[in-house]
Amino acid sequence: MARLVVLGGGVSGHTAATFAAKWLGSQHEVVVVTPNSKWNWIPSNIWVGVGQMTKEEVTFDLAPVYAKAGITYKQAKAVSINPEGSESKEKPFVTVEFTSEEQAGQSEEIEYDYIINATGPKLNFGATPGLDAGHTVSVCTADHAVHASEELAKSIEKMKNGERQKFLIGTGHGMCTCQGAAFEYIFNIEHEINKAGVRDMADIKWISNESFLGDFGMGGLHMKVGGYAVSSKIFTESLFTERGVDWLIGAHVSKVEEGRIEYELLDGSTGEEEFDFSMLIPPFAGVGLKAYNKAGEDITDTVFAPNGFMKVDANYAAGSYENWKASDWPKTYQNPTYDNMFACGIAFAPPHPISKPMSSPNGTPINPTPPRTGMPSGIIGKAVAHSICDRILKGENAPLHESSMADMGAACVASAGKGFFDGTAAAMTVYPVVPDFEKYPGTGRDTDYTFGEIGLAGHWIKHILHYLFIWKAKLKAGWTMIPE
Amino acid sequence: MKKEEANIKAYEQNYTTMVPGSFAKKMRTCVIWQLIRFIIINLKMLVVVSKSH
Numbered sequence: 001m002a003r004l005v006v007l008g009g010g011v012s013g014h015t016a017a018t019f020a021a022k023w024l025g026s027q028h029e030v031v032v033v034t035p036n037s038k039w040n041w042i043p044s045n046i047w048v049g050v051g052q053m054t055k056e057e058v059t060f061d062l063a064p065v066y067a068k069a070g071i072t073y074k075q076a077k078a079v080s081i082n083p084e085g086s087e088s089k090e091k092p093f094v095t096v097e098f099t100s101e102e103q104a105g106q107s108e109e110i111e112y113d114y115i116i117n118a119t120g121p122k123l124n125f126g127a128t129p130g131l132d133a134g135h136t137v138s139v140c141t142a143d144h145a146v147h148a149s150e151e152l153a154k155s156i157e158k159m160k161n162g163e164r165q166k167f168l169i170g171t172g173h174g175m176c177t178c179q180g181a182a183f184e185y186i187f188n189i190e191h192e193i194n195k196a197g198v199r200d201m202a203d204i205k206w207i208s209n210e211s212f213l214g215d216f217g218m219g220g221l222h223m224k225v226g227g228y229a230v231s232s233k234i235f236t237e238s239l240f241t242e243r244g245v246d247w248l249i250g251a252h253v254s255k256v257e258e259g260r261i262e263y264e265l266l267d268g269s270t271g272e273e274e275f276d277f278s279m280l281i282p283p284f285a286g287v288g289l290k291a292y293n294k295a296g297e298d299i300t301d302t303v304f305a306p307n308g309f310m311k312v313d314a315n316y317a318a319g320s321y322e323n324w325k326a327s328d329w330p331k332t333y334q335n336p337t338y339d340n341m342f343a344c345g346i347a348f349a350p351p352h353p354i355s356k357p358m359s360s361p362n363g364t365p366i367n368p369t370p371p372r373t374g375m376p377s378g379i380i381g382k383a384v385a386h387s388i389c390d391r392i393l394k395g396e397n398a399p400l401h402e403s404s405m406a407d408m409g410a411a412c413v414a415s416a417g418k419g420f421f422d423g424t425a426a427a428m429t430v431y432p433v434v435p436d437f438e439k440y441p442g443t444g445r446d447t448d449y450t451f452g453e454i455g456l457a458g459h460w461i462k463h464i465l466h467y468l469f470i471w472k473a474k475l476k477a478g479w480t481m482i483p484e
Numbered sequence: 485m486k487k488e489e490a491n492i493k494a495y496e497q498n499y500t501t502m503v504p505g506s507f508a509k510k511m512r513t514c515v516i517w518q519l520i521r522f523i524i525i526n527l528k529m530l531v532v533v534s535k536s537h
Contacts, residue, residue, distance in 0.1 A: 234502060237500075238503055242504060379536060379537060408536035409536045427525045429528060449535065455511070455518050460522055
C-alpha cells in the first residue's frame with residue numbers, strides 16, 4: 001500500500017486529494033494535512049466582506065467530506081519535510097503539529113511515498129510595517145472578511161450621519177499579487193455605498209503596485225471587442241472612471257498607521273494617503289516549511305526558493321525580462337531533487353513574475369507577483385494527482401501529466417457588485433494565462449480565446465459558480481463532472 | 485453635460501479613457517439581453533476550459 005500525503009486543503013490541495021482518493025481507491029492511502037477545520041470558497045469572501053454573504057455560506061467542515069472520501073484527515077500544519085528519511089526512519093516523512101483544540105501542542109511524523117505541497121501562501125502582513133497592526137482590514141480569509149464587513153457597516157453608518165469617509169483599497173506592498181480580489185472589493189464597496197444612498201459622502205481610491213491599471217499580475221491582457229484587440233488598461237480605466245474611483249498605481253506601501261499610509265512610487269517620489277476605511281492585500285510568501293536530509297542537515301535552500309515556495313521543474317535561471325519564455329514555466333510540478341515531491345497552487349515557486357519587473361530609482365521593487373489561484377490552481381492540482389496515481393498504479397516510470405500555465409487558459413469572473421437584477425461582474429477568459437510571445441507575437445495571447453465583458457450575466461455566472469464549486473468540493477453527486 | 489461623462493476631468497488621469505453611454509449601461513442589466521449574453525459567455529468559457537484540461 002502506498003501513501004500520498006497532501007499538505008494543504010485549499011482549492012489545489014483539496015482537488016488533488018479528492019481525485020487521488022477516487023483514482024487510488026481503498027488499496028492506497030491519501031492523507032490531507034491542513035491547519036483549518038473548514039474549507040473556504042475564497043472568491044466569495046468578497047461578498048462576506050460587504051455583508052452580502054455569511055461566513056457559513058462560504059465555508060464547510062472538512063472532516064465529514066474526507067470521511068466520505070476515505071481520506072485520512074489531520075488538522076495540523078506541516079513544519080518540516082525529511083525527503084530522505086532520517087537516521088532512525090528509512091522512509092521519507094513530514095513532521096506536523098496539530099492545530100485542533102483536542103490535539104493542540106502534539107506533533108507527528110507522517111511517512112509518505114509521495115507528497116504534494118499545496119500549502120498555499122503565508123499572508124505576509126509583517127512585510128509592511130503597520131500592515132499587521134489592525135489599522136486596515138483584509139478579505140483573504142472568511143474571518144477577515146467578516147471583520148471587514150463589520151468595519152464597512154460602521155463607515156456606512158457614519159456617512160448616514162453626515163460624516164464623510166475616505167476608502168482606500170488595493171495592495172499593501174510593492175510585491176503583492178491578487179489585485180483581482182482588491183478590484184472586486186473596491187467595486188462591491190462602491191455598489192453597497194450606492195445602495196445605501198450615501199455615495200456622495202464617499203471618496204474611494206485604489207492603490208496598487210501595478211504599473212498600469214488592468215495589469216492584474218499577468219501583464220494585462222488584450223481582448224477582442226468590436227473588431228479591435230483592446231488592452232485591459234482601457235477597460236479598467238473606463239470602469240474606474242465610470243464609477244468615480246480615483247487611482248494611484250506603481251505604488252509600494254511602505255508604512256501603515258492609524259488612518260494613514262506612506263508610499264513610494266515607481267518614479268521614486270514618496271507620499272501619503274489618509275483613510276477612514278482601508279483594505280490592503282498583503283504580499284504572499286511560502287509558509288516557512290523546512291527540509292532536512294538523512295543526516296539531519298538543513299536542505300531548505302535545495303528544496304525551496306528564497307521566497308519559501310517549493311522548487312519544481314521551472315527554469316529559475318531565465319534572467320532578465322527580455323530572456324523570458326513561456327517554456328520557463330513548469331509542466332509537471334515535480335521537485336527537481338526529489339522525484340516523489342510535487343507542489344501545486346500557490347505553493348510552487350514560479351520561475352519569475354508574469355508582469356515586467358520594475359523598481360523605483362531607490363531600488364525598491366514594485367511589480368505584481370504572478371497569480372497561481374483559481375482555475376489554474378485546480379487544474380494543476382488535478383494533473384499532479386493524476387501523475388502520482390499513475391506512478392502508484394502503473395509503476396515508477398509512468399509518464400507525468402503536464403499542465404503548464406503557458407499552455408492553459410483561465411476563466412475569471414470578477415464581481416463589481418452583488419444583486420440578482422442590479423449586480424454586475426466582469427466575465428473574462430484568457431488564453432494562455434502566461435503570455436507566449438513566440439507563439440502569439442504582439443499581445444502574447446490568442447485573442448480568439450481571450451475576451452471580457454461586464455454585465456449582469458457575469459454576476460449570475462459568479463453566483464452559480466459559488467454553489468457549483470462548493471457542491472464539487474463537498475463531493476456531492478456528479479462532482480467529477482464539474483471542471484476545475 | 486451628459487451624466488455618464490461627469491466623472492471625466494480635463495487632463496486628469498481619466499481624461500484619456502472611454503466611458504460607456506447610457507445605452508451601453510442599460511444593456512448591462514437588461515435581463516433579456518443578459519440572458520443571451522449568459523449563454524454566449526458560458527459557451528466561450530467552456531471552449532477555453534476544454535482547451536485547458
